[in-house]
Amino acid sequence: MEGLTFGPLPTLPSLVEGLNPHKIAFLTNTTVERLWLEKAAEGIEEPIRIVIPDGEEYKSLETAVAIWKQLQKEGFTRRSLLIGLGGGVITDIAGFVASTYMRGTLLGLVPTTLLAQVDAAIGGKTGVNFNGKNMIGTFYLPNFVLIAQETLSTLPEEEIRNGLGEVAKYALLDRKVYALTRNFEGINETLIKECALFKTKVVEKDLRESGLRRILNLGHTAGHAIEKLSGYRIKHGLAVSMGLMVASKVGEELYGFDSGKTEELLKKLGLPTGHPFRAKEILEGMRLDKKAWYGRITFVIPVEIGDVVVEEVDEAVLKRALEATRDDSGSCDCQKPRGSA
Ligand SMILES: NC(=O)c1ccc[n+]([C@@H]2O[C@H](COP(=O)([O-])OP(=O)(O)OC[C@H]3O[C@@H](n4cnc5c(N)ncnc54)[C@H](O)[C@@H]3O)[C@@H](O)[C@H]2O)c1
Numbered sequence: 001m002e003g004l005t006f007g008p009l010p011t012l013p014s015l016v017e018g019l020n021p022h023k024i025a026f027l028t029n030t031t032v033e034r035l036w037l038e039k040a041a042e043g044i045e046e047p048i049r050i051v052i053p054d055g056e057e058y059k060s061l062e063t064a065v066a067i068w069k070q071l072q073k074e075g076f077t078r079r080s081l082l083i084g085l086g087g088g089v090i091t092d093i094a095g096f097v098a099s100t101y102m103r104g105t106l107l108g109l110v111p112t113t114l115l116a117q118v119d120a121a122i123g124g125k126t127g128v129n130f131n132g133k134n135m136i137g138t139f140y141l142p143n144f145v146l147i148a149q150e151t152l153s154t155l156p157e158e159e160i161r162n163g164l165g166e167v168a169k170y171a172l173l174d175r176k177v178y179a180l181t182r183n184f185e186g187i188n189e190t191l192i193k194e195c196a197l198f199k200t201k202v203v204e205k206d207l208r209e210s211g212l213r214r215i216l217n218l219g220h221t222a223g224h225a226i227e228k229l230s231g232y233r234i235k236h237g238l239a240v241s242m243g244l245m246v247a248s249k250v251g252e253e254l255y256g257f258d259s260g261k262t263e264e265l266l267k268k269l270g271l272p273t274g275h276p277f278r279a280k281e282i283l284e285g286m287r288l289d290k291k292a293w294y295g296r297i298t299f300v301i302p303v304e305i306g307d308v309v310v311e312e313v314d315e316a317v318l319k320r321a322l323e324a325t326r327d328d329s330g331s332c333d334c335q336k337p338r339g340s341a
Pocket residue numbers: 029031032035054055056059086087088089090092112113114115116119120121122123124125126134151152153154155156159162
C-alpha cells in the first residue's frame with residue numbers, strides 16, 4: 001500500500017531518498033509552481049520541472065503525451081521518480097503518466113488542495129478526461145503521498161469548501177471523523193489525517209471498487225447529477241453536500257436515519273443543505289450516470305452515523321427525498337442555470 005506521510009514540505013527529500021531514484025521530475029501547474037515548487041524542490045538535486053497550464057481541461061491525453069515526450073527527452077526510466085505537486089487534476093494526471101510511461105515509473109504525490117489531500121491523491125485511481133470525465137485511466141498506487149498541511153495556506157476559500165464536501169461525506173461514514181467535526185472551527189491536520197486514513201483503509205480492502213469501495217460514493221449519485229445539471233456552476237464539493245442531504249432523507253425513510261444530524265453537520269461546515277432542481281431532472285441525470293448500472297439506481301444510504309448500506313432504491317423513495325431537499329429560495333450557494341424551473 002502507498003505510504004501516507006503527514007509532515008511539512010521539508011520532509012520530501014527523505015521520502016525521495018528512500019526510493020533511490022535514477023532521476024526526479026516534478027509535475028505541477030502554473031499556479032502551484034509559483035506558490036510551492038521552490039519550497040518543495042529544496043534539498044532535491046536538480047529535479048526536472050514539468051509545468052502544465054492550470055485547469056480541468058488540461059487533464060487530457062494531449063497533456064499526457066506532452067509529458068511523456070518531455071520525460072523521454074530527459075532520459076527518464078522506470079527507476080525514475082515522478083512527483084505530482086498540486087490539486088486533484090495534477091495528482092490524477094501524474095498517476096496516469098507514471099503508470100503508463102515504460103509500464104510504470106516510481107510515483108510520489110504531494111497534494112496541495114484539501115480535496116486532493118482527503119480524496120484524489122489517496123487510493124490509486126488515476127486518469128484523464130476523454131469524451132467524458134476520467135474515461136481513460138489506471139489503478140496505480142503511489143510509492144508515497146506526502147500531506148503537507150502548510151500548502152493549504154494559499155488555497156482560496158471556495159477550494160476549501162470544495163474539499164469540505166468530501167470531509168462531510170467521511171463524517172457520515174466514520175464516527176471518528178464525525179466526532180472531530182462536532183467542534184469544527186476550521187480545517188486542521190487531525191481532521192485531514194482521519195479522512196485520508198479512512199479512505200486508505202477502505203481502498204486497502206477493495207482497490208478496484210468491486211465492493212466496499214462503493215461506500216465512498218455516498219452523496220455522489222445525486223451529487224454528480226446536480227453538478228452536471230448546473231453546468232458545473234455548482235462545484236463538486238457543494239454538489240456532494242447536497243447529495244449527502246438527499247441520501248440522508250432516503251436513509252430516514254428506509255432505515256429511520258436522523259437526517260437532522262446531516263443537516264447540522266453540513267451547516268457546521270458551512271455547506272449547503274438543499275439543491276435547486278426539480279426531482280424529475282435529477283432522477284433523469286442519475287439514470288444516465290455511469291454508476292447507475294443497467295438503468296437501476298444504486299444508492300449509498302446512511303443507516304446511522306458510521307454505518308451505510310449500498311442497495312438499489314425505488315424511484316418513488318428517491319423522488320420524495322429529492323423533493324424534500326429542494327431549496328429554490330436562491331440561498332443554496334448556486335445559481336440556477338437558465339431554463340430550469
Ligand atoms: N483519483 C481520485 O480518486 C479522485 C477523487 C476525487 C477527485 N479527483 C479529481 O480531482 C480533480 C479535482 O481536484 P481539485 O479540486 O484539487 O482541483 P484542481 O486540481 O483543479 O485544483 C483546484 C484549483 O486550486 C489550485 N491550487 C492547487 N493547490 C493550490 C494551493 N496550495 N494554493 C492555491 N491554489 C492551489 C489549482 O491550481 C486549481 O486552480 C478532478 O479532476 C477530479 O476528477 C480524483
